[in-house]
Every structure is written in structure tokens, then in C-alpha cells.
Amino acid sequence: MRKLETVFTPPLKLASPLPTLILLCIVAVVCCQADRLAYALGIPPSNIMSFWPASPLLAAVLLLTPRRNWPLLIAAGLAGIALADLKSGWPIGFDIWFWLGNLAEVLIVTLGIRGLSNRVPNLSSVNAFAKYLAFAVILAPLVSASLGANARVAGSYWLEWRVWYFADGLGFLTLTPAILTWFREGRAWARKPRNYLELAALMTLLVVFGYFAFMNTAPKESPALLYSLVPLLLWAALRLGLKGVSASIIVVALLAILGAAHDRGPFAGVGSLDNALSVQLFLFFAAIPFMFLAVLVEEQKQGQETLRASEERLQAIWNNSPASMFIKDRQGRYLDSNPRFSEKMSLPREQILGKIDDELFPPKQAATFRANERRILEENRPTECEEAVETENGIYASIVQKFPLRDAQGQPYAVCGIITDITERKLAEEALSTMSQKLIDAQEQERTRIARELHDDIEQRLAFLAVTLGRLKQYSHASGTELRQGIGEASKQVEDLVSDVQVLSHQLHSSKLEYLGLGPAAASLCQEISDRQGVKIDFHSENLPDDLPKDISLCLFRVLQEALQNAIKHSGSQAVQVSLVCGLGGIEVNVQDSGSGFDPAAAMRGRGIGLTSMKERLKLVNGRLLIDSKPQRGTTIQARVPLPPEMKSAAASGR
Numbered sequence: 192m193r194k195l196e197t198v199f200t201p202p203l204k205l206a207s208p209l210p211t212l213i214l215l216c217i218v219a220v221v222c223c224q225a226d227r228l229a230y231a232l233g234i235p236p237s238n239i240m241s242f243w244p245a246s247p248l249l250a251a252v253l254l255l256t257p258r259r260n261w262p263l264l265i266a267a268g269l270a271g272i273a274l275a276d277l278k279s280g281w282p283i284g285f286d287i288w289f290w291l292g293n294l295a296e297v298l299i300v301t302l303g304i305r306g307l308s309n310r311v312p313n314l315s316s317v318n319a320f321a322k323y324l325a326f327a328v329i330l331a332p333l334v335s336a337s338l339g340a341n342a343r344v345a346g347s348y349w350l351e352w353r354v355w356y357f358a359d360g361l362g363f364l365t366l367t368p369a370i371l372t373w374f375r376e377g378r379a380w381a382r383k384p385r386n387y388l389e390l391a392a393l394m395t396l397l398v399v400f401g402y403f404a405f406m407n408t409a410p411k412e413s414p415a416l417l418y419s420l421v422p423l424l425l426w427a428a429l430r431l432g433l434k435g436v437s438a439s440i441i442v443v444a445l446l447a448i449l450g451a452a453h454d455r456g457p458f459a460g461v462g463s464l465d466n467a468l469s470v471q472l473f474l475f476f477a478a479i480p481f482m483f484l485a486v487l488v489e490e491q492k493q494g495q496e497t498l499r500a501s502e503e504r505l506q507a508i509w510n511n512s513p514a515s516m517f518i519k520d521r522q523g524r525y526l527d528s529n530p531r532f533s534e535k536m537s538l539p540r541e542q543i544l545g546k547i548d549d550e551l552f553p554p555k556q557a558a559t560f561r562a563n564e565r566r567i568l569e570e571n572r573p574t575e576c577e578e579a580v581e582t583e584n585g586i587y588a589s590i591v592q593k594f595p596l597r598d599a600q601g602q603p604y605a606v607c608g609i610i611t612d613i614t615e616r617k618l619a620e621e622a623l624s625t626m627s628q629k630l631i632d633a634q635e636q637e638r639t640r641i642a643r644e645l646h647d648d649i650e651q652r653l654a655f656l657a658v659t660l661g662r663l664k665q666y667s668h669a670s671g672t673e674l675r676q677g678i679g680e681a682s683k684q685v686e687d688l689v690s691d692v693q694v695l696s697h698q699l700h701s702s703k704l705e706y707l708g709l710g711p712a713a714a715s716l717c718q719e720i721s722d723r724q725g726v727k728i729d730f731h732s733e734n735l736p737d738d739l740p741k742d743i744s745l746c747l748f749r750v751l752q753e754a755l756q757n758a759i760k761h762s763g764s765q766a767v768q769v770s771l772v773c774g775l776g777g778i779e780v781n782v783q784d785s786g787s788g789f790d791p792a793a794a795m796r797g798r799g800i801g802l803t804s805m806k807e808r809l810k811l812v813n814g815r816l817l818i819d820s821k822p823q824r825g826t827t828i829q830a831r832v833p834l835p836p837e838m839k840s841a842a843a844s845g846r
Contacts (some may be wrong), residue, residue: 219271226275247362251370253301285342292339296331315489332359357471369437405450428485436485515610732771754782762786777833785825791818
């Protein structure tokens with residue numbers, strides 16, 4: 192049995208016992224009443240049923256619910272059908288065959304349809320609807336009738352088989368698709384109030400014209416009024432789709448069966464069996480064409496909607512792509528271009544369309560474009576190359592991807608091009624190459640400086656110390672005064688050497704930074720440079736955390752070291768102010784002098800790497816470098832590094 196769409200809401204979760212029990216009771220009652228309805232619609236005097244709704248209803252419920260609930264639902268539905276049969280006075284032997292026939296067709300429909308998809312069936316395509324007809328309208332009633340006809344209610348097996356087959360087939364043809372489609376589409380359809388008016392108008396007209404066609408005509412009168420239903424069924428198919436047609440056919444079926452049962456209309460007066468068969472065949476041949484028409488219309492609508500969505504996506508990509516895009520025909524005329532292409536060309540789209548490359552680019556470049564596109568059209572395959580595109584805005588490097596657009600026969604009729612501007616990438620590559628050369632030069636300069644320090648200073652002083660120690664060896668028989676004087680001189684030389692080696696070592700690696708932290712290491716650095724260079728350095732630190740990460744400490748120490756060296760070497764100032772402060776915004780290093788100043792932009796483009804190295808170091812710790820300097824107005828170098836999140840509270844409390 193099936194349940195009306197309004198009873199369930201997707202996805203029909205039945206996890207707790209109470210909803211499951213309620214559903215089972217509803218299924219049993221509805222199947223029982225559907226069985227009684229079939230008998231009520233029987234055509235006298237034999238009361239032959241032309242339409243069987245119970246099994247289609249049960250199959251619909253199964254298709255709309257999870258498989259784990261199927262055994263209980265099948266048991267409840269078949270129990271309701273069996274109860275109705277027993278109340279109608281059928282012997283238990285007959286009822287067993289009825290029960291087996293209903294069980295077989297319900298299993299065939301549900302297992303066959305659900306085997307094609309684990310979701311609620313979607314019958315809005317010709318392929319899906321044809322598969323449904325094969326399982327539900329042909330195979331399931333055939334097997335069910337072959338079993339159920341063994342009861343021989345009508346006396347003849349084949350007569351019973353024919354009545355059973357068409358009654359069940361008609362139910363699965365109309366009732367089941369109506370429930371499935373209304374369940375899938377009803378909610379979206381119901382959001383528009385005007386749909387209710389349209390449905391009410393359609394059903395009202397169907398009842399009115401159906402009454403005159405099936406209930407208000409003499410038995411022998413011409414069935415011309417049946418054609419009055421055709422426009423209404425077309426209306427249902429074109430406007431409401433499969434859900435509208437299936438519901439309309441159910442209304443027509445009920446009116447036709449009632450007319451035949453009361454010996455009225457075009458199917459009256461030829462005997463109960465012939466009446467039943469005539470009604471069934473009429474409904475079959477009336478329903479299937481209109482239902483297929485509805486499915487074709489739905490499939491076309493879905494195809495158009497898919498195409499529209501695809502076109503919208505492509506148009507959005509075309510309009511918002513950062514790459515320049517264009518389409519040219521076989522003669523090289525521009526058929527279309529995106530906004531980015533117009534921006535690069537400094538021309539509106541209207542002034543580009545219809546033109547050729549000779550009107551937009553230099554002759555040599557236009558000839559290159561034509562040759563490439565001619566080859567693409569001849570070979571019918573895409574290509575990619577790197578080109579320098581020249582426009583009124585200048586020359587920019589680009590990667591150009593061009594591919595043919597093909598017609599239905601696979602022949603190219605146009606060329607689509609995608610131009611990706613790689614000018615910035617090229618400049619970055621050149622800058623990186625320049626930076627690499629600068630780093631190599633800096634390494635060589637540093638090695639040269641260290642080698643010069645070792646050779647011209649340390650090595651010479653060590654040699655002089657060796658001479659001094661040699662003289663002391665000759666003083667073994669000298670007086671104590673001479674010996675002490677020589678030892679003191681040698682000791683002084685060793686102390687100077689240790690001090691200078693220590694300075695050289697600190698330039699390469701600061702042990703104080705590692706063991707004492709940023710604040711003491713920075714203070715020691717300022718003191719050493721001040722003593723060595725004879726420059727006054729005013730150092731101030733505030734609120735520095737003790738557990739500052741090593742990468743931040745090293746970065747700020749090297750930035751301070753580089754900034755001090757630049758200030759002493761280039762500014763000409765005899766006083767430098769240094770501050771190292773931690774706040775909520777992070778740690779900030781300031782190095783300020785009142786010297787000659789410089790042009791920061793020109794310095795960044797120069798051969799030196801001091802400023803660049805500071806900037807790159809700060810990037811690694813999410814910091815930034817600010818330079819405020821003008822010629823003859825002094826320089827302020829400021830480095831800011833944000834604190835890690837876990838350290839911000841400590842900085843706020845001043846710890």
C-alpha cells in the first residue's frame with residue numbers, strides 16, 4: 192500500500208517505536224479500506240473489479256520508507272487486505288492465493304525499483320519511467336495475476352488472470368506514480384498559491400466533463416464527449432507534469448468505472464466482463480500517451496534548467512575571470528571578449544567585436560596571432576605558448592592558451608583564447624634571480640671580510656704574540672722585572688685577541704641571545720658597537736617577555752644588528768636611539784638617527800641587501816618593516832612582530 196504524500200515528510204525517519212507503530216496501523220487501515228473500495232467499484236452483476244488500489248498503495252509506502260521497515264509494513268498491509276477479503280466473504284483458500292499474488296507484485300515492484308536507486312524513485316525521465324513501467328505495470332501484475340488467478344473466482348483461469356492483470360496494472364500505472372511524484376515535488380509545488388487555483392480548476396473541469404462523458408449519456412450514444420477530456424489531460428501534462436496527469440487519470444478512472452458500474456456511459460450494456468475490460472483498455476491507452484508526454488515535458492524542462500544553470504556558470508566565469516578571454520571566427524574577427532580583455536586593451540567590448548588583430552595590435556604581432564590560429568584550425572587541436580602582448584598600456588608577458596570550438600560534426604568554427612598575464616610573475620622571477628645573486632655576493636663579501644679580519648688582524652697579532660713569547664724564552668736568565676714586563680705585554684696581547692675574536696663571534700652568533708634572551712643580548716650588542724665605533728647608542732627596553740620564541744628573538748636581533756650597522760656606516764650621525772618595547776600589538780624595535788637619511792625605494796633597488804634581508808626576515812615571523820627616511824632629515828627604522836596568541840595576556844599584564 193501507499194501512503195498519501197501529506198502523511199510523510201522526507202526522509203521518513205522512523206527510528207523510535209511509536210512512529211513505526213503509528214505507521215503500521217495507518218498502513219493496515221488504508222490497505223483495508225483500499226481493498227473495500229475496489230469491491231465497491233466492482234461492475235455488477237458479477238461485481239468484477241476494474242481497478243485494484245491496495246497493492247499499489249502498499250508498494251508506494253515501501254518505496255518511500257527505509258528497507259529495514261519493509262517486513263513490518265508488508266505484514267501490516269497484507270493483513271489489512273486479507274481482513275477486507277474475509278469481511279467480503281471470500282473463503283480462506285481463495286484469500287491465500289490473493290495474499291500470494293499481492294505479496295509477489297509488491298516485492299517485484301519495490302525490489303526492482305529500489306534496486307535501480309536507493310532513493311525515492313524519480314520518474315521525470317523517459318528512461319526511468321520506462322523502467323518503472325517494465326517492473327510495475329508489466330512484470331509485477333503478470334506474476335501476481337498468474338498466482339492470484341488460481342483462486343478461479345470467475346470460473347476460468349484465463350478470465351480471472353485477465354481481470355486481475357489489468358486491475359493491478361491500472362493501479363500501478365496511475366496511483367503509484369501519483370503518490371511518488373507528489374511526494375517528491377509536492378512541497379516545492381505548494382509554495383506557489385496560484386498552483387492551488389490551477390489544480391482546483393483542472394480537477395473541477397475534469398469532474399464536470401467526466402460526469403457528462405461517463406455518467407450522463409445513454410448506453411448506445413456516441414462517445415464523442417470523451418474527446419472533451421483531451422484538452423484537460425494535455426493541460427495536466429504540460430502544466431503539472433506527471434503528478435498532474437496521474438492524478439487526472441485517477442479522476443477519469445473513477446468516473447469511468449462508476450459509469451460502467453451503473454450501466455451508463457460509453458462502456459455500458461455489453462456485460463460485466465466486457466464492461467470491465469473496455470474500461471481498463473480505455474484507461475490504459477488514455478493514460479500511457481499522456482503520461483509519456485508529461486515525462487517528456489519534464490525531461491525537457493530539466494534539460495533546459497540544466498543548460499541554463501550551465502550557461503550561467505560559464506557566463507560568471509567569463510565575466511569574472513582574471514584572465515583575458517576572447518573568441519574569434521575562422522576569418523579572425525572577434526566574436527566575443529570578456530571584461531578583462533577589454534580592460535587590457537583599453538577598449539570597450541563594442542569596439543573590439545568584429546575587428547581583426549591588424550586593427551588592434553602591431554603588424555608583426557598580428558601576423559603571429561593569425562599564423563597560430565590558422566594552425567589550430569587546421570590541426571583541430573589546442574595549443575599553449577608564452578607571448579609578449581603589446582597594447583596601448585604597454586607590453587606584458589602572458590601565457591596564451593588557444594583551442595578550437597567545434598560544431599556538431601566536430602569541425603572547428605572558431606578559436607577561443609585565454610590570456611594569463613604573467614608580467615608580475617616574470618618581474619618576481621627576475622627579482623628573485625637578482626636577489627639570489629645579491630645573496631651570493633653578500634656571502635662572498637662576508638667571507639672576504641672574515642678572511643681579511645683573520646689574515647690582516649688576528650693572524651698578524653698572533654704572529655706578533657709568537658715573537659713576544661719567543662723573546663720571553665730568551666729572558667730565562669733575565670731579571671724578574673724584565674720577565675714580568677714581557678709576560679704582561681704578552682698577556683695584554685692575548686686579552687685583546689680574545690676580545691676581538693669574541694666580537695667577531697658575536698657578529699656570527701650571539702651566545703647571549705641564546706642563554707640570556709633578547710633584551711640582554713640587544714643591550715650587549717649596543718654597548719659593544721658603541722665601544723668599538725665610538726658612537727653613543729641610547730638603548731631602552733620595556734616589558735620584554737622571558738619566554739619569547741627563538742625565531743622571533745633571532746629575527747629582531749638580526750634586524751637590530753643590521754639597522755645599527757647601516758646607521759653607523761651611512762648616516763654619519765654620532766648618536767643613535769634604540770628602543771625595544773613589547774605591548775599588546777607585539778614587539779617593536781626602533782632604531783633612530785639624525786644623520787644624512789636616504790631614499791628607501793632607491794635603496795631597495797640597489798645592490799645592497801641589508802634592507803631586503805631585514806624585510807624578508809620579518810616576513811618569516813609575520814612581521815613588517817617600516818622605514819621613515821628622507822635625505823638630510825635622519826632615519827627611523829621600525830620592525831614590528833606580533834606576539835603569539837598565548838603570550839598576549841602576559842604582555843597585557845606587564846609580566
